Amino acid sequence: MSPGALFLHVVRCNMAEHTAVAVLLEWIEAVQQEAPGANMGIIWTHIDCVENATAMQARVLEQLHTEIEQQVQAVGEVLQHLEDEYMHDLDVKQQTDLPAQWVRARQHRDATLAILDQVSMPGCCQNTYIKVTEMESSLHMLKRHHFDMCLIEDQMAAGTPDMDRSLLAAQLKKLRTQRMQRPRILCSHGVSSLTGQGLHVLQIALARLMMDSRLFESVGKKVPLNYSMLERLAHEGRMQARGGAEHDSEVTEAGRADWEQAVTQHVLERASAGLREVCSQACVSLGDLEEAAAKIGMDKAEVRSALLFLHGTGSVLHYGSDTWSRTLQDTVFMQPQFIIDAMKCIIRERSATDVNDEVRTMDARVRQNSYDAEMLDRFLGTDKIHGSGVLTRQLLTRYLWGHLNSRQHALLLELMKAFRLLRPLANHDTFLVPAMMPQRPLPDEYVTPHWWRPSKATAATVAIMHVEDVERRAEMCMMYKVLGGRLPLGFMSELQVRLAQSDCVDQDEELHFVAETAVVDRVSGSVLSVAYTCGGGTVREWAILSQAHSGEAATGEASNCLRIMGWAELSSCLGATDWRLFQRILKVIEGMAHSAPGLSLRKMALYVDRRRQCGCGCGSGELAKPLE
Numbered sequence: 001m002s003p004g005a006l007f008l009h010v011v012r013c014n015m016a017e018h019t020a021v022a023v024l025l026e027w028i029e030a031v032q033q034e035a036p037g038a039n040m041g042i043i044w045t046h047i048d049c050v051e052n053a054t055a056m057q058a059r060v061l062e063q064l065h066t067e068i069e070q071q072v073q074a075v076g077e078v079l080q081h082l083e084d085e086y087m088h089d090l091d092v093k094q095q096t097d098l099p100a101q102w103v104r105a106r107q108h109r110d111a112t113l114a115i116l117d118q119v120s121m122p123g124c125c126q127n128t129y130i131k132v133t134e135m136e137s138s139l140h141m142l143k144r145h146h147f148d149m150c151l152i153e154d155q156m157a158a159g160t161p162d163m164d165r166s167l168l169a170a171q172l173k174k175l176r177t178q179r180m181q182r183p184r185i186l187c188s189h190g191v192s193s194l195t196g197q198g199l200h201v202l203q204i205a206l207a208r209l210m211m212d213s214r215l216f217e218s219v220g221k222k223v224p225l226n227y228s229m230l231e232r233l234a235h236e237g238r239m240q241a242r243g244g245a246e247h248d249s250e251v252t253e254a255g256r257a258d259w260e261q262a263v264t265q266h267v268l269e270r271a272s273a274g275l276r277e278v279c280s281q282a283c284v285s286l287g288d289l290e291e292a293a294a295k296i297g298m299d300k301a302e303v304r305s306a307l308l309f310l311h312g313t314g315s316v317l318h319y320g321s322d323t324w325s326r327t328l329q330d331t332v333f334m335q336p337q338f339i340i341d342a343m344k345c346i347i348r349e350r351s352a353t354d355v356n357d358e359v360r361t362m363d364a365r366v367r368q369n370s371y372d373a374e375m376l377d378r379f380l381g382t383d384k385i386h387g388s389g390v391l392t393r394q395l396l397t398r399y400l401w402g403h404l405n406s407r408q409h410a411l412l413l414e415l416m417k418a419f420r421l422l423r424p425l426a427n428h429d430t431f432l433v434p435a436m437m438p439q440r441p442l443p444d445e446y447v448t449p450h451w452w453r454p455s456k457a458t459a460a461t462v463a464i465m466h467v468e469d470v471e472r473r474a475e476m477c478m479m480y481k482v483l484g485g486r487l488p489l490g491f492m493s494e495l496q497v498r499l500a501q502s503d504c505v506d507q508d509e510e511l512h513f514v515a516e517t518a519v520v521d522r523v524s525g526s527v528l529s530v531a532y533t534c535g536g537g538t539v540r541e542w543a544i545l546s547q548a549h550s551g552e553a554a555t556g557e558a559s560n561c562l563r564i565m566g567w568a569e570l571s572s573c574l575g576a577t578d579w580r581l582f583q584r585i586l587k588v589i590e591g592m593a594h595s596a597p598g599l600s601l602r603k604m605a606l607y608v609d610r611r612r613q614c615g616c617g618c619g620s621g622e623l624a625k626p627l628e
Helices: 017-034 053-092 098-119 128-158 166-180 199-210 225-241 250-254 258-270 273-279 286-294 300-313 336-343 357-366 370-380 393-400 406-418 455-459 491-500 580-595
Strands: 006-012 039-045 184-190 283-285 331-333 390-392 430-432 464-467 470-473 475-482 514-521 525-534 537-546 561-570 601-606
Touching (some): 006 017, 017 053, 053 098, 053 128, 053 184, 128 184, 128 199, 184 199, 225 300, 273 286, 283 286, 286 300, 286 331, 331 336, 336 406, 357 370, 393 406, 491 525, 491 537, 525 580, 537 580, 580 601
Parallel strands (some): 006 039, 039 184
Antiparallel strands (some): 283 331, 390 430, 464 470, 514 525
């Protein structure tokens, strides 16, 4: 994803409002993770299917605005807290007016943030030009305010050389950047492809946005003809793939602007048959493109400069240094639609009524074989069973990507893994697709009557451990409380995906943490188990990772916590547990928290007494002692 792009999300108007809010929030989080602060827009379809589509959109946007502002303000509260902490000791030792200057700079910063927050959601201003003007002005002013604050902080820190504030200063820098890079939604438009309603308005609105050089730096700039030649050849390749003419007709050419005709003439004069052949492919190796381009006088530096420009515009994709994958670095996607067509077979709606004829036909072909039909049902889910989001290589290569060759299979898998859209599991013939994981509350047996004493564990034959000569059930409870905010959107989903990945267990397949069948949810939690040999016997360790779900009378505090409850079962009189599953979950949580800007977690251990009560002898399930 490119931060300079405009990301449009298409949402059906005829879905439930709470579902629309959830879908939009998930999409916004995905964009924020890959392109923080990017500009977004919402396109509502099927407005002809809703009696009052405008009112429905307004209600959804209001809920969306509330949820986003809660996330933004949570970051702001943590930022304010750390700034106060950073300045506290410095302020005490200062005899100058620097603290007062810093306070004034922060007041100006906060006022500018309020303006940015106001213009970053649809509905605040109908004039997009004015909205973009205020947004760009706010961002420019924020950079200046933060520069002023940092300058004053450095001057104050210079007066106290005995204090090391480097770690806190680095945290402040990340938080300030994160606060500025809040979600920004420029527009919201409703359309109907059946009646045509709203399509013309959308076309005009998008055309105006695309011509705004403040949003898209390349607009109005001169571009080398060789760059445009590669773009044109790639476009012709896309037309061929769709069954169009090899070259544009004279009628089409006559309607083109002068610069477009200049590009056409340059292509006719310079483009060789070899270069045309290379650019007509959906994806090519960088070496082949450089070799073909060299024959018409383009050196490697020019080719890579052209790819950098075209990648920024989205015409051609070359990830270069943006990815760790050497395979992707050596690949150029001349037809980005090729990627979209491949992914839409995997990340899709579950019901046959909500997909297009192409996908519906593919599903029907899969279901001709009972075994393959079962694999598809396990992946997508049915009316009777929830989908797991686990995709087999056989289903993927034989059916979903059956029209592609093995090289394209490997390349697309590499791409989806690099962008965390698909994760290999332990045996490398199954994959977890995060976007297709189920979304529903965990079954009651895993969280009731209390999350720290679920009936599933109570009914199990739990091993006995000896603690200071006292026999206790082999159970562990841990909680991570979010300080000054909430868990970031998508944190829980990403956490569960990491736990399911083979690289989370140091490539040790014996310790691969397989989620129990149909007991995983990308929001509320999952149930994990693993069997291993320890202490002369075989032990099965269980762990329930959860958040508060809709069936609980959860307080705001509980909803801002990650909860892990584990227990161990022995299959014989011998055996022990070293809590390797439980410890791995803690390690992954803490690793993710460390890399998440602005997220602070307090680790808290809980214990259950002989009366099966949690905490310091109370039965309310309140928090026990925090760990330092």
